[in-house]
Amino acid sequence: xxxxxxxxxxxxxxxxxKGGLFKRKVGDVKAVDQVSFYVKKGETxxxxxxxxxxxxxxxxxxxxxxxPTDGQILFNGVDLATLKGESLRKARRDxxxxxxxxxxxxxxxxxxxxxxEEPLNIHNIGEKKDRQDRVLxxxxxxxxxxxxxxxxxxxxxxxxxxxxxxxxxxALQPKLIVADEPVSALDVSIQSQVVNLMEDLQQEFxxxxxxxxxxxxxxxxxxxxxxxxxxxxxxxxxxxxELYTKPAHPYTQALLSAVPIxxxxxxxxxxxxxxxxxxxxxxxxxxxxxxRCPKAFxxxxxxxxxxxxxxxxxxxxxxxxx
Amino acid sequence: MSQALLQIENLKTVxxxxxxxxxxxxxxxxxxxKGETxxxxxxxxxxxxxxxxxxMGLLPxxxxxxxxKIMFEGNDLTKKSVEDISKIRGNKIAMIFQEPMTSLNxxxxxxxxxxxxxxxxxxxxxxxxxxxxxERLKLVGFARAKDMMNEYPHQLSGGxxxxxxxxxxxxxxxxxxxxxxxxxxxxxxxxxQVLELMRDVKAEFETSILLITHDLGVVAEMADRVVVMYAGxxxxxxxxxxxxxxxxxxxxxxxxxxVPNLEADxxxxxSIRGNVPTPDEFPIxxxxxxxxxKAMDHCFDHAPDLYRVGDRHQVRCFLYHPEKxxxxxx
Numbered sequence: 001x002x003x004x005x006x007x008x009x010x011x012x013x014x015x016x017x018k019g020g021l022f023k024r025k026v027g028d029v030k031a032v033d034q035v036s037f038y039v040k041k042g043e044t045x046x047x048x049x050x051x052x053x054x055x056x057x058x059x060x061x062x063x064x065x066x067x068p069t070d071g072q073i074l075f076n077g078v079d080l081a082t083l084k085g086e087s088l089r090k091a092r093r094d095x096x097x098x099x100x101x102x103x104x105x106x107x108x109x110x111x112x113x114x115x116x117e118e119p120l121n122i123h124n125i126g127e128k129k130d131r132q133d134r135v136l137x138x139x140x141x142x143x144x145x146x147x148x149x150x151x152x153x154x155x156x157x158x159x160x161x162x163x164x165x166x167x168x169x170x171a172l173q174p175k176l177i178v179a180d181e182p183v184s185a186l187d188v189s190i191q192s193q194v195v196n197l198m199e200d201l202q203q204e205f206x207x208x209x210x211x212x213x214x215x216x217x218x219x220x221x222x223x224x225x226x227x228x229x230x231x232x233x234x235x236x237x238x239x240x241x242e243l244y245t246k247p248a249h250p251y252t253q254a255l256l257s258a259v260p261i262x263x264x265x266x267x268x269x270x271x272x273x274x275x276x277x278x279x280x281x282x283x284x285x286x287x288x289x290x291x292r293c294p295k296a297f298x299x300x301x302x303x304x305x306x307x308x309x310x311x312x313x314x315x316x317x318x319x320x321x322x
Numbered sequence: 323m324s325q326a327l328l329q330i331e332n333l334k335t336v337x338x339x340x341x342x343x344x345x346x347x348x349x350x351x352x353x354x355x356k357g358e359t360x361x362x363x364x365x366x367x368x369x370x371x372x373x374x375x376x377x378m379g380l381l382p383x384x385x386x387x388x389x390x391k392i393m394f395e396g397n398d399l400t401k402k403s404v405e406d407i408s409k410i411r412g413n414k415i416a417m418i419f420q421e422p423m424t425s426l427n428x429x430x431x432x433x434x435x436x437x438x439x440x441x442x443x444x445x446x447x448x449x450x451x452x453x454x455x456x457e458r459l460k461l462v463g464f465a466r467a468k469d470m471m472n473e474y475p476h477q478l479s480g481g482x483x484x485x486x487x488x489x490x491x492x493x494x495x496x497x498x499x500x501x502x503x504x505x506x507x508x509x510x511x512x513x514x515q516v517l518e519l520m521r522d523v524k525a526e527f528e529t530s531i532l533l534i535t536h537d538l539g540v541v542a543e544m545a546d547r548v549v550v551m552y553a554g555x556x557x558x559x560x561x562x563x564x565x566x567x568x569x570x571x572x573x574x575x576x577x578x579x580x581v582p583n584l585e586a587d588x589x590x591x592x593s594i595r596g597n598v599p600t601p602d603e604f605p606i607x608x609x610x611x612x613x614x615x616k617a618m619d620h621c622f623d624h625a626p627d628l629y630r631v632g633d634r635h636q637v638r639c640f641l642y643h644p645e646k647x648x649x650x651x652x
Contacts, residue, residue: 050510157598159597187598188538188581189365189576189593190365190598191580192580192592192593196590199590214509217581221582221588221591254511255511256584257514259584260517260539260540260542260543261539262566263566264545264562264566272518276482
């Protein structure tokens, strides 16, 4: 257990639904519902799922950018969910975030140097001179031209901007970076540059990533272990090799079979799921997936499946394996 | 080639203001046969969407077709008047867009939007149009098609909206369906539903589909032929099998190698260096040369033509020039 950098236990994040004359709480959107997983030092944990499954909310709650409703977030043994003020700020030095949209997540009125220096200022690190040296060093590390430090974000392409976002996250030498769809806004040829960069940085600094994405091919490439979420709940967690070759949960199986493969000769057996993802404000009783599940039986309609251990590091929440 | 449904010849689309003109589609030619699915592939800014908007006569702002022919069923669309084009558009040529929420009118009921084109183009009565609309909604898999006619777009999910768009596009039995990134905004399981639906529709009505996408997986699954665009130019045109198995242009090759594989592990992803150029800074010479691993000196100051490398397989690259040996090497 000692090599678990991050351990998330029964994490929940509910958003209240308010209605009626007095705006009283009438229900909850269970965006994240009792999710548990761990991340080891220096590994990449991929988090996949369709829109609305709660993967981004999970990522943000880990950094306390959103307040968790319930559960524990143990980082190096300290529960981040209970920290406040100064101690939370200190803890955040070790956890950083890279956002999806490099256009929206950088302040357009700051130069690249200012953007990368900002986290160092906030945490009062070093003298002005040291900080400037550090900025140049980081720019070099992420492949940004050092002479462009005085430029503004709009002068860069999407791929370059994502490098700035990564440089900001890297500035404090964190141990864990939560990357929320870091490459999905980028073109294919640029996407691979950024993925390669992230892998290089992991090697060099021993970083751990929580890599949130909806693109299953990218997640397979970068991850060591992968968690699949559906409607706020964790459906399956497994080492990537295992998950992609022997998916256990019917949802994982359908998800993988739905991905178009760039090979025109390949004719695959495809599991087409009927209907849409239900609303998380009113999730189905029992297993959240049962209305769309081709293998559902009576028990699935009434009883919510717990995570079951299938061997090695493979876990699944499905009554088929009970 | 007399059976070509759509034939684009030397199409050039330009955005002009008083000071300068930017060419976004530069001398594009390709043709589509009846019942064929042609995929137009490329990264952002390559001109693939502008090509489709040129065909539809829907270029925004100051954009206009500066040169070339768009032959549809033997008629040149660029020579047609605005009224004639609008008779063809939404009737013989239909289009579906990436974001179904922005292309459906939020204040009109589905039924009103579905019947508008039928009443306008086919001179159907309101009753007949409604019957046809309900039939087409059933075709795209809505069991409660009748009730849906009275619903508004916001009551539907993204996948349902895109299916409504397809039902609407198919309501006039078009010969050509232009689909601009039809599944990009959808989740994979919903994408699979929509792609299957498009295949069914094509099989039933023999509709030709011009599919615009950046997703090579979708291309492999849907297309018969592929046109790869880069920086406003066609760089390769071939059958879907040739593109994936004998891709000849260094850009196509690079693109295929950049995609992570769902079915196997790679140690490191291939990446094309540099960035996609914007239309106002297209390089002279071969537009891909600054990013190309195989570029020769010749490539930087001469623009290559399309060279034939096989049956209906053309490549815009000097590596396939018949007299390649005469170029100076570094």
